[in-house]
Amino acid sequence: MLARVKRGQVGIWVMLGVILVASLALLFFIQRKPRVDVQQPQLPSADVESFVKGCVESALSDALKVILPQGGFFNPQPFVTFNGYKVQYLCKNRNYFSIRELNYACQQQVPPFVPAIEAQLSTFLQPRMLDCYNEMKSEFRSLGSEVEFDQSTAPEVSVDLRHGKIVTKVKKQVKVTKQGETRTFEEVSVETPSPVFDMAFVAESVLQRQFALYAGATDLGYDLINYRRTNKLLVTPYRISDGTVVYKIEDVPSKQFMYVAFRGAVLPHGMAVP
DSSP states (O other), X not given: XXXXXXXXXXXXXXXXXXXXXXXXXXXXXXXXXXXXXXXXXXXXXXXXXXXXXXXXXXXXXHHHHHHTTTTSOSSOSSEEEETTEEEEEEEEOOSBOOTTTTOOOOEEOSSOHHHHHHXXXXXXXXXXXXXXHHHHHHHHHHTTOEEEOOTTSOOEEEEEEETTEEEEEEEEEEEEEETTEEEEEEEEEEEEEOSHHHHHHHHHHHHHHHTTSOTTOOOOOHHHHHHHHHTTXXXXXXXXXXXXXXXXXXXXXXXXXXXXXXXXXXXXXXXXXX
């Protein structure tokens, strides 16, 4: 009988122990606060590059819409009007063809074509990049960052046309400060997919052939035809009554196009080249 009573007391103490442990565990989980990870504020280093990249791409898009149909220039001279555009003559000869005087060559009207387009784009972008940096300063300030740079001079801008892309470098020292930490940026480089180099290459190649061909000749030659097909360019010549030939060089995937004009010495009516 006594042994039975002792076993009952032991069972009671075990139950009390289990209840105590469970209560303590429940109390621990109730009072435990969830862990909050405090992250240090990040300086907008990537944002500087992305902000400037957005400005560059927007300005390039605006510029190319103007200069490509005009033969790569904002103010083409001399030009021919075609489909509502002032199209730059890459070469022009106002004379009539003469075997005796050998005056049939097309006379170049522009400097080397690719560098000329690069210079046009650089000049266009430079003042717009200063506006971009001023806008960035205002926007970053609203986000708690201070931006410092020399506002008296525009950033240096260089444009490099390459196969399938435009590489733009914008040089301007900028200091960005946030939460007492400062970072300095010297240059932002932006690569923009673009067919401009390839279109300009075709136009330059046509120009070189015009130096040796009579006015109105539109034979592109095997190498240029192969290059055109490889880079998905559609080249279409349009003859105008005064002897001018306007080439439309279109990038098939993007639908962007360039017009360029040529006029060599015109063949007199009824004359044929042997």
